[in-house]
Amino acid sequence: MYIFLTLAAIFFAKIAHVSLGTIRIIYLTRGQSISAAVIGFFEVIIFLVALSLVLTNIDQWYNILVYGLGFAAGNLVGSKIEELIAVGFVHVQVVTVNNCGTLEEALREEGYGVTSMPCYGREGAHRTLQVLLKRKELPDLLKKMEKIDPDAFVSIFDTRKIMGGYFNRMKAK
Numbered sequence: 001m002y003i004f005l006t007l008a009a010i011f012f013a014k015i016a017h018v019s020l021g022t023i024r025i026i027y028l029t030r031g032q033s034i035s036a037a038v039i040g041f042f043e044v045i046i047f048l049v050a051l052s053l054v055l056t057n058i059d060q061w062y063n064i065l066v067y068g069l070g071f072a073a074g075n076l077v078g079s080k081i082e083e084l085i086a087v088g089f090v091h092v093q094v095v096t097v098n099n100c101g102t103l104e105e106a107l108r109e110e111g112y113g114v115t116s117m118p119c120y121g122r123e124g125a126h127r128t129l130q131v132l133l134k135r136k137e138l139p140d141l142l143k144k145m146e147k148i149d150p151d152a153f154v155s156i157f158d159t160r161k162i163m164g165g166y167f168n169r170m171k172a173k
Contacts, residue, residue: 010050010053011067017047018070018077020046023078026082088160095119096127103145114129
């Protein structure tokens with residue numbers, strides 16, 4: 001029974017450690033260093049506990065195997081948590097193919113700040129739409145765009161900081 005408890009402790013501690021590491025890095029890249037430091041504090045404690053359980057019983061190969069499995073599972077869990085909390089902002093660039101004006105107006109009516117410019121591709125004239133939004137809003141935006149212009153070319157970039165423009169007016173409300 002002790003062996004199974006040890007294996008479970010190693011496995012779940014490693015999942016927690018790697019998941020916290022993923023979240024910590026996301027906060028660091030978004031400029032939220034205090035949150036990252038707090039997470040890092042707990043991350044390193046959990047890491048030391050998991051590692052000490054393995055090193056204390058280094059002759060038992062299955063502890064090492066479970067440690068590796070916990071690491072792999074921690075990457076999966078961490079990425080899912082990151083998707084759920086969706087910290088920060090994204091910049092969505094859309095090159096319209098069909099219904100250019102319709103997509104642009106529909107997004108504005110939904111409350112998105114949209115900047116548009118004419119652009120030219122192999123098939124001729126199009127419009128490029130630039131939309132900045134909270135990452136949590138991204139799935140809804142993509143669904144709306146898919147309905148109106150399913151052939152649009154979409155690229156998404158993480159945005160570290162936003163100053164001025166539409167977002168200042170949103171904060172004032």
